[in-house]
Amino acid sequence: GSEMCIRDRIKAKQHNGEMEESDMRKYAAMGLTAVLAAASFPAAVLADEADVKSVRIGAPYDPVTMDYAELKVDPATYIDTLISDTLIRSKQGEYIGGAAESWETSEDGKTWTFKLKEGLTYSDGETPITSEDFVYAAKRLIDPEAGHYNAENGYILENGEEYYAGECEWDEVGIKAVDDLTIEYTFKNPQYESTFTSTSLFAPLEESFVDSLGTEYGSSADKILTNGPFIVSDWVSDSTMTLVKNENYWDADSINMDEMDFKFNVTGDTGVDMMLADELDFVPNGSAMQQQTLTDAGFESSKYTTSYHCLNINHAGKTEETGLFLGNANFRKAVSYAIDRTALCASVMTGDEPANRLTAPSEAGVTGTFDEEFEYEGWPASADVEKAQEYLNAALDELGKTADEIPTFELHCYESQGSIDVLAAVQDMLKKNLGIETTINSQTIQVMVSNAMSGDYDFWYGGNSLEIPDALSGFLSSYTSSNQSALRGYSNEEYDKLYDEALASPTIEERKANYFEVEKFFCDNTLNLILGWADGGFQYKSGYTGFYNTVETDFTYLDFAE
Numbered sequence: 001g002s003e004m005c006i007r008d009r010i011k012a013k014q015h016n017g018e019m020e021e022s023d024m025r026k027y028a029a030m031g032l033t034a035v036l037a038a039a040s041f042p043a044a045v046l047a048d049e050a051d052v053k054s055v056r057i058g059a060p061y062d063p064v065t066m067d068y069a070e071l072k073v074d075p076a077t078y079i080d081t082l083i084s085d086t087l088i089r090s091k092q093g094e095y096i097g098g099a100a101e102s103w104e105t106s107e108d109g110k111t112w113t114f115k116l117k118e119g120l121t122y123s124d125g126e127t128p129i130t131s132e133d134f135v136y137a138a139k140r141l142i143d144p145e146a147g148h149y150n151a152e153n154g155y156i157l158e159n160g161e162e163y164y165a166g167e168c169e170w171d172e173v174g175i176k177a178v179d180d181l182t183i184e185y186t187f188k189n190p191q192y193e194s195t196f197t198s199t200s201l202f203a204p205l206e207e208s209f210v211d212s213l214g215t216e217y218g219s220s221a222d223k224i225l226t227n228g229p230f231i232v233s234d235w236v237s238d239s240t241m242t243l244v245k246n247e248n249y250w251d252a253d254s255i256n257m258d259e260m261d262f263k264f265n266v267t268g269d270t271g272v273d274m275m276l277a278d279e280l281d282f283v284p285n286g287s288a289m290q291q292q293t294l295t296d297a298g299f300e301s302s303k304y305t306t307s308y309h310c311l312n313i314n315h316a317g318k319t320e321e322t323g324l325f326l327g328n329a330n331f332r333k334a335v336s337y338a339i340d341r342t343a344l345c346a347s348v349m350t351g352d353e354p355a356n357r358l359t360a361p362s363e364a365g366v367t368g369t370f371d372e373e374f375e376y377e378g379w380p381a382s383a384d385v386e387k388a389q390e391y392l393n394a395a396l397d398e399l400g401k402t403a404d405e406i407p408t409f410e411l412h413c414y415e416s417q418g419s420i421d422v423l424a425a426v427q428d429m430l431k432k433n434l435g436i437e438t439t440i441n442s443q444t445i446q447v448m449v450s451n452a453m454s455g456d457y458d459f460w461y462g463g464n465s466l467e468i469p470d471a472l473s474g475f476l477s478s479y480t481s482s483n484q485s486a487l488r489g490y491s492n493e494e495y496d497k498l499y500d501e502a503l504a505s506p507t508i509e510e511r512k513a514n515y516f517e518v519e520k521f522f523c524d525n526t527l528n529l530i531l532g533w534a535d536g537g538f539q540y541k542s543g544y545t546g547f548y549n550t551v552e553t554d555f556t557y558l559d560f561a562e
Contacts, residue, residue, distance in 0.1 A: 054259040055544075055558060058266030058274060058283040062238045066226075067218030068199045069141045069148035075262065078552045082243055082260065084203040084228040085250075087114050087134075088196040091557065092548050095193040099129065099204065099227065109190025109506040110158075116181040117250055122206055123231045125248035131177035133204035138175050140210070141200060150200040156473070157201075158186045190506045194468045203227070229255045229556055239264060256546065256559035275299060275539065282544075285537040288350055294539045304549040305360040305466060306536035309352060311339075311411075311426065311529035312452075312460040316489025321407045322458050323489070324399060331395035332526035333379075337388035338433035339426060342381045345532050348421040352532025354381040358519045360466060360533040364550070366509050370470075374516045378523025378530075385433045392434055408437040412457035415442040419461050422531075455486030463534065466551045470515050472503055479527055488527075495521055 063076035068084070071077055089098040097103075100114040120129040140146065142154035142164045155161040158174030174186030185191075196202045209225045210217045218224055221235040229251070230243040243260040246252065266274060271283035272290050276297060285291055291301060313332060317323025325331045341354035353361070357371070357378040365373035380387075396402060411427060413419035423440045430436040438459075443451065451457050464475045477483050480499050481491040498521055502514035522528070538553065546557040 052258045053256060053560070054261065055257055055555075055560075056261045056263060056279065056281045057538075057555070058271050058280045059262050059264050060267045060284060062264045063241070065218045066224055066232065068137070068203055068205070069146070069150050070218065071200065072149060075264070078554065079241070079243070079262065080199045080203075081197075081554055082228060082230045082556055083224070083226045083232060084199045085226075086197050086199055086202040088193050088202075089556075090194075090197055090548070090550070090554065092546075093550075095197075098197075100196075107506065109192070110188075111184065111186045112191065112196075113178070113182065113184045114196075116183070118181065120227065120250060121248055122225050122227050123246045123248060124225065127206055127209075127225070129204050129227055130180045131183035132180075133206060134183050134202065135175055135177050136207045136210075137203060137205040138173075138201055139170060140205065142173075153198060153200045156187050156189070156191065156195070158188055160188075189503045190511075192469060192508045192511070197468075230260065254557065256557065257555075260555065260558075282538045282540040285535070285539060291539060298542070299539045300542050301537060301539045302547075302549060302553075303535045303537035304551075304553075305353075305362040305533045306551060307463050307465045307534045308355060308360060308530050309349060309422075309461070309463040309532050309534060311531055312462055312488075313526070313528055314455055314457050314460070314487075314489050315527075316455055316486070318410055318456055318458045319407070322409055325395070325401075325406065326409075326458060327489075328395045328399060329525045330391045330398060332529075334388045334391035334395060334434060335430065335436070336379050336526050336529055337384045337391060338436075339429050339529065339531070340383035341531055343383075343429075344422065344425055348418070348425050349532045352534050355530040355533050356381045358471070358522050358530055362549075363466060364469065366512050370512065370516075373512070374519075376516070376520065376523075378519070379526075383429065383433060388433055403435060406436060408439060409458040411438050411440045412448065412451060412460040413440070413442050414445055414448050414461075423461055453485075453487055455489055459529070468551060469508065469511065472499065472515060472518070476518060476522070479522075490527060492525075495525075495527075 059075040061075060063079060064072065066076060066080060066083065068080060071080055085098045087098055087100040087103070088095050097117070099116055099120060101117045103112060103114045105112050116129065116131060121127055122129060138154060138157065141148055142151050142160055144164050144166055151164055154164070159168050159172045160174070162168045163170060163173050176184050178184055204227060206225050213223050216223055221232045224232050227249075229246055229249045231246045232241060233244045234240070234242040241262040241264070243262070245255055245258050249255065263274070263280065266280070266283060268286050268290060271280065271286060272293055274280045275283050275294055283294075285301065285303065295301065313326055315323070315327050317326045341356070345352045345354045357376055359370050359374075361369065361371055363370045367373075392403075411423040413423050420440060420442050427438045427440060430438055452460050452462075464471070467474050476499065478485075478488055479490050479495060481493070481496050484491045495518075498514070498518045502511060502518050505511035505514050536552070537549075543560045544558060545561065546559040548554045548557070
């Protein structure tokens with residue numbers, strides 16, 4: 001609940017040239033990422049003439065580490081689902097037992113008890129997996145001395161954040177091994193099956209092996225011991241990684257691929273050239289032109305929404321004068337209605353779809369997509385100048401101001417040309433449609449992060465990755481009074497009440513319904529200017545099946561037709 005926790009949770013990412021809030025903490029070393037998904041060309045080819053099923057997948061960067069507690073960039077976040085088995089797995093959208101044979105939950109959804117499968121081992125086929133391995137993994141994750149990148153993922157445990165802050169003992173944290181095959185978790189708030197697919201908190205680690213390597217764990221093929229469908233057999237830093245099927249995996253018969261070869265530093269035209277030269281089977285989606293080139297060559301594609309780009313609002317303003325206006329809901333709505341998101345996505349945000357609400361089209365509802373189950377439009381995708389002027393006039397009346405007293409606002413961004421182009425277009429729209437003057441302030445990532453965290457901005461262009469099951473635990477938490485900081489400058493008791501009710505929902509059905517109430521408040525009060533939903537994806541050779549897209553691509557059950 002402290003400002004420090006907010007700062008630790010906020011991360012900045014670069015997607016298509018734009019820094020995203022979701023990786024801000026590691027801007028210097030790892031702050032640039034691309035979002036990946038699934039794609040295809042006429043008939044898949046075996047690596048050789050033998051009966052070996054192999055696939056070649058392009059990725060933008062080397063994962064750097066496969067330590068669950070330190071995963072940072074996209075390749076790592078989907079490769080880890082291949083080499084690890086969490087308590088529950090998602091198989092083509094259906095939740096099945098992974099390491100867990102069965103589980104029970106309390107009526108309030110806060111206590112979960114898992115029974116592990118008997119006879120589970122790590123990939124060496126010898127070292128047994130017990131409930132103590134899950135306890136060790138959780139304790140290691142939130143070890144206050146270690147300061148792991150993903151430590152915040154353990155805060156969902158009862159007293160998890162308190163333990164990390166040094167405010168309680170380990171035996172007060174909500175996790176315990178009941179016996180060798182039984183583990184019990186107690187959480188601050190209700191959880192759902194999707195929670196237990198997280199590798200950072202719910203994948204086992206063998207204590208003696210990990211401790212013997214210290215900070216080197218996960219840094220190379222010989223320094224990884226996992227329990228998933230695949231094993232890292234070879235890893236050439238900044239070049240390639242090879243995964244081979246783990247024959248000791250409990251469900252090895254369901255795993256179709258014998259080998260997966262990842263090639264790193266594959267982006268843009270490089271990926272197109274490698275696909276056309278038959279050096280890859282899957283490549284991350286590039287620009288619209290690059291995608292069209294591969295489509296014309298016969299490759300298939302798969303897209304899904306991975307994140308959204310925002311013009312974040314500092315409700316307190318960079319100055320007292322700008323804060324007076326930005327703290328007014330009608331003024332914020334005027335700005336929102338003056339922005340033509342359709343035009344932005346057609347010109348300077350070409351990788352995005354214009355957003356008309358908080359929840360993206362591909363986000364899950366209860367049984368289908370959220371937007372099908374909870375139809376809603378938070379604002380028009382195209383500008384409504386007449387309505388924008390009405391909201392502006394209402395704001396001026398409430399504030400006792402005239403139009404010529406509206407101050408000049410600062411548009412803050414990372415110093416990429418893509419970010420600057422977006423803000424230049426927004427600047428023109430606000431001037432033309434409302435007469436509002438703005439200046440563009442592009443900064444290095446270090447300065448941008450510092451200014452954003454200290455509230456030294458009016459509007460800030462960035463983004464947020466989608467989350468499972470929704471944005472409550474991450475993005476939306478930063479608007480609550482308990483997490484109030486200079487970053488947002490916002491506090492509202494009604495929002496707090498709606499947020500807390502949603503977070504306390506004991507079932508996923510209630511969670512989604514309550515989340516919808518939070519979304520409507522968010523949109524009605526224009527807490528943030530969501531501009532566009534960004535798509536990720538792969539293009540790929542035809543014939544591949546079995547991969548599944550949520551907020552990333554799961555290649556676990558990949559196969560191809562003979």
